[in-house]
Amino acid sequence: MSEYHPLSLEEAVALARTIPDHFRQDAELSVEEIGDGNLNLVFRITDSTKGKGLIIKQALPYAKVVGESWPLSLDRARIEREALEIQHSHVPDLVPAIYAYDNELAITVMEDLSDHTIMRKGLIEGQEYPHFAKHIGRFIASTLFYTSDLGMDQQAKKEQLGRFINPDLCKITEDLIFEDPYRDSPNNNFSEDIRPDAEALWHDDELRLEIALLREKFLTHAEALLHGDLHTGSIFATRESTKVIDPEFAYYGPMGFDIGAVIANLLLNFAAQPGWSSNSEELHARRLRLLTMAQGVWKHFETHFRDLWNRDLVDVMAKTPGYQDMYVQKVLRDAIGFAGAKMIRRIVGLSHVADIDTIPGAELQHQAKLTALKIGKALVKRGRFASSIDEITGIARQAAKEEEVSI
Amino acid sequence: MSEYHPLSLEEAVALARTIPDHFRQDAELSVEEIGDGNLNLVFRITDSTKGKGLIIKQALPYAKVVGESWPLSLDRARIEREALEIQHSHVPDLVPAIYAYDNELAITVMEDLSDHTIMRKGLIEGQEYPHFAKHIGRFIASTLFYTSDLGMDQQAKKEQLGRFINPDLCKITEDLIFEDPYRDSPNNNFSEDIRPDAEALWHDDELRLEIALLREKFLTHAEALLHGDLHTGSIFATRESTKVIDPEFAYYGPMGFDIGAVIANLLLNFAAQPGWSSNSEELHARRLRLLTMAQGVWKHFETHFRDLWNRDLVDVMAKTPGYQDMYVQKVLRDAIGFAGAKMIRRIVGLSHVADIDTIPGAELQHQAKLTALKIGKALVKRGRFASSIDEITGIARQAAKEEEVSI
Numbered sequence: 001m002s003e004y005h006p007l008s009l010e011e012a013v014a015l016a017r018t019i020p021d022h023f024r025q026d027a028e029l030s031v032e033e034i035g036d037g038n039l040n041l042v043f044r045i046t047d048s049t050k051g052k053g054l055i056i057k058q059a060l061p062y063a064k065v066v067g068e069s070w071p072l073s074l075d076r077a078r079i080e081r082e083a084l085e086i087q088h089s090h091v092p093d094l095v096p097a098i099y100a101y102d103n104e105l106a107i108t109v110m111e112d113l114s115d116h117t118i119m120r121k122g123l124i125e126g127q128e129y130p131h132f133a134k135h136i137g138r139f140i141a142s143t144l145f146y147t148s149d150l151g152m153d154q155q156a157k158k159e160q161l162g163r164f165i166n167p168d169l170c171k172i173t174e175d176l177i178f179e180d181p182y183r184d185s186p187n188n189n190f191s192e193d194i195r196p197d198a199e200a201l202w203h204d205d206e207l208r209l210e211i212a213l214l215r216e217k218f219l220t221h222a223e224a225l226l227h228g229d230l231h232t233g234s235i236f237a238t239r240e241s242t243k244v245i246d247p248e249f250a251y252y253g254p255m256g257f258d259i260g261a262v263i264a265n266l267l268l269n270f271a272a273q274p275g276w277s278s279n280s281e282e283l284h285a286r287r288l289r290l291l292t293m294a295q296g297v298w299k300h301f302e303t304h305f306r307d308l309w310n311r312d313l314v315d316v317m318a319k320t321p322g323y324q325d326m327y328v329q330k331v332l333r334d335a336i337g338f339a340g341a342k343m344i345r346r347i348v349g350l351s352h353v354a355d356i357d358t359i360p361g362a363e364l365q366h367q368a369k370l371t372a373l374k375i376g377k378a379l380v381k382r383g384r385f386a387s388s389i390d391e392i393t394g395i396a397r398q399a400a401k402e403e404e405v406s407i
Numbered sequence: 408m409s410e411y412h413p414l415s416l417e418e419a420v421a422l423a424r425t426i427p428d429h430f431r432q433d434a435e436l437s438v439e440e441i442g443d444g445n446l447n448l449v450f451r452i453t454d455s456t457k458g459k460g461l462i463i464k465q466a467l468p469y470a471k472v473v474g475e476s477w478p479l480s481l482d483r484a485r486i487e488r489e490a491l492e493i494q495h496s497h498v499p500d501l502v503p504a505i506y507a508y509d510n511e512l513a514i515t516v517m518e519d520l521s522d523h524t525i526m527r528k529g530l531i532e533g534q535e536y537p538h539f540a541k542h543i544g545r546f547i548a549s550t551l552f553y554t555s556d557l558g559m560d561q562q563a564k565k566e567q568l569g570r571f572i573n574p575d576l577c578k579i580t581e582d583l584i585f586e587d588p589y590r591d592s593p594n595n596n597f598s599e600d601i602r603p604d605a606e607a608l609w610h611d612d613e614l615r616l617e618i619a620l621l622r623e624k625f626l627t628h629a630e631a632l633l634h635g636d637l638h639t640g641s642i643f644a645t646r647e648s649t650k651v652i653d654p655e656f657a658y659y660g661p662m663g664f665d666i667g668a669v670i671a672n673l674l675l676n677f678a679a680q681p682g683w684s685s686n687s688e689e690l691h692a693r694r695l696r697l698l699t700m701a702q703g704v705w706k707h708f709e710t711h712f713r714d715l716w717n718r719d720l721v722d723v724m725a726k727t728p729g730y731q732d733m734y735v736q737k738v739l740r741d742a743i744g745f746a747g748a749k750m751i752r753r754i755v756g757l758s759h760v761a762d763i764d765t766i767p768g769a770e771l772q773h774q775a776k777l778t779a780l781k782i783g784k785a786l787v788k789r790g791r792f793a794s795s796i797d798e799i800t801g802i803a804r805q806a807a808k809e810e811e812v813s814i
Contacts, residue, residue, distance in 0.1 A: 155574035165569040167562035212724040317619040
């Protein structure tokens, strides 16, 4: 069974039974394939009497979003699993446990998180996540610090970097985030009502220069082992718990990229609630909450990152007075720029977010896209010169004030 | 014979005879081991009647400079050979040809360059190299551009980067250049007469902050396949010809590092000729020549690099107006900072340069060290804010003016 082929439901169940200390031998197991279907099969196998389950994730050798014509290396299953293991070693409460894997079949068997909800869905439904900023700030700070030259042996880091050379998945990021939205690319995907705004991106050289610089950072700055795709669809959450999944885009890149991804997706949900100036108190409160979360993500990251630095720094030269402040400022600036790039691409690029695409009503949806684009562009242009996370919330508030909808 | 062991002279000759189309079967071959003996054996095998030869370079599994106690990976022989092959493919006239190799024995068989002289020796003897700046500018521009995200497929670049993970040799650079000189390290090696100046480095936080930033660039900025050790002892030259050898430190790092290495070594030779304000016209002319060369290295690099960019750029976003200028400025700034770091380490760090250590007379040698340190410190502090290569020559001229020797 070790030669690669997509698992059948029956094979998934058979594999689940081989996992030690999980299901009773005579357990009646049910199985469903629950993948969103872009890049992977995801089987959930459940002992219906016990309510106990596990997940089998299997990489497909192509991206389904464009048919079988976009081949992807199966080695990404190994990359994802090794990234999960490293992340789990640093923040075990924030990452699913791994039970088994098979590199040949591109399979990872892991903890079932059915009691959690994909956070994007929760946010769309107005769910509150009072601990999220603290959790994700710690996740990002710990996983980045301890995989960087600051927190691990610098020779071991080089060897580890070699295990996360991830060209196929990086190319998706490089094309869809740092290129296509800024030219007339067939990969772009935007509604006709925002065509003038999309086309304006292709000719905004101030913006394109900043994107070129962010792209360069993504291509060359091997600072830490990134999650690489840390949007709210890669996070399982309850009110009390946060679990980060799906690090198949993991590779050594600039720290700000992961932070920017989280902030961008909170601000996309912010943009998806047009009507800031309306009289809806609930809407107002929800938007305030999202801004506080976005700020909180940075603040908890920074606090935790500085704590780790002061406690576990391995680099003698990095103790030089002033260096930590400069480093943190660099990460902040990168995060703001990357956040903007990630917002823009979700409006005009290939892959959108449900936060905006599920808004009922063309006018509201149109306004949400304009607001997201406005925030995204402002963040990209501000990033390199920013000095405080408050600049992000200021930009979002300003864009909201300028909205022209009534609800 | 394929299990690793250091070759005997007889084995070297036997190996040389197996190289196709080189020596006649009945040729009488002589052999000598000519390595400087730090990290490698170097055999020259010559057909004395024909004057035709070849070089066998074999990596040793340790650094001899500190006995057998500093182990080094033999994989660096593969890294060196693959780097030579890549460099040769871009600038065949500036790199020796490779005839054969054996990864198991850590051996590369290559062109004999006995008609050339190690450039450091030539410079010490006052030799002129009127084409050097043009040659090395082209070497650096071509080898860096075509191995970077600017000039090669960006996914292939990631795979190539994976073949040049070079922890052992990078550690030498990280320790000896970016750490030891800035603290009381047992690896340091300076004469007692400059102890106050060496110790001042340990407490100069402005300088140490810039070194920490340069160190970070070296650790994380995977811009291009560097030579990694491009000093004048890694260059064979005649008046007309330049050949770059010994890229065993090759790895993906910041472009400015290679440029800075060349400039640093020209300025070390400059510092080794104290008496700028004297009446010696020859000395004056020699120093002027070195400054012109240092400037020329950058100018030829920049011209050639911009030409390649305008002709062979693969990155769409890098065409954005203004980006090329920003990129070149970044490389200039890095080069100036790295040049300074490389000068400082040759005065107070483990490994010195003959340019200075062979100066006859304690007073002149002392002055040369002070001048080199002064230039090095100024370059490191200036780098991040520089806008022109002329700032380098300005700093060198100023340091020379302040010399207190008479000759």
